Amino acid sequence: TRGAWSLVSIASPLLVPPGLSRDTVLGRPGANVTLTCQDKGPVNVTVSWQVEERGAAAVGGRSRRLAEGNALLLRRLRYEDSGRYSCYVGGRLLRSLRLLVEEPPETPRVSCYRRSHDKDVLCEWPLRAKPSPGTRAMLWV
Secondary structure, eight states: OTTOOEEEEEOOOBOOOOOOOTTEEEEOTTOOEEEESOSSOOTTSOEEEEEEETTHHHHTOOEEEEEESSEEEEOSOOGGGOEEEEEEETTEEEEEEEEEEOOOOOOOOEEEEESSTTSOOEEEOOOSSOOOTTOOOOBOO
């Protein structure tokens, strides 16, 4: 019929990022996370933590010193808490962990339509929530 809308839903194949490395910890905004330096080891040593904030390497490697102790508790995570957390004993690096604070990506629901056979196809991807900063997606049709 002339001027009628036809609606077609498609499954969109997205480029999925490769698996995260073993030194990466994922945290959601607002959650608490505990980073552990050593699983086992001497208890009478002083463990210190440092964080290199996201983007700091490009700005000159700015890092800041954090608390001492084998476990580092980070409360109410914010996107800005993302970075590389490293623990040291006597200036010697023991472990380095990358913390990513992000919302998990939602499953895309893409719908495409056109008003008539002589019109362009329009596709929409409505979001239920704002994606985390730095989120990228690619749609292949």
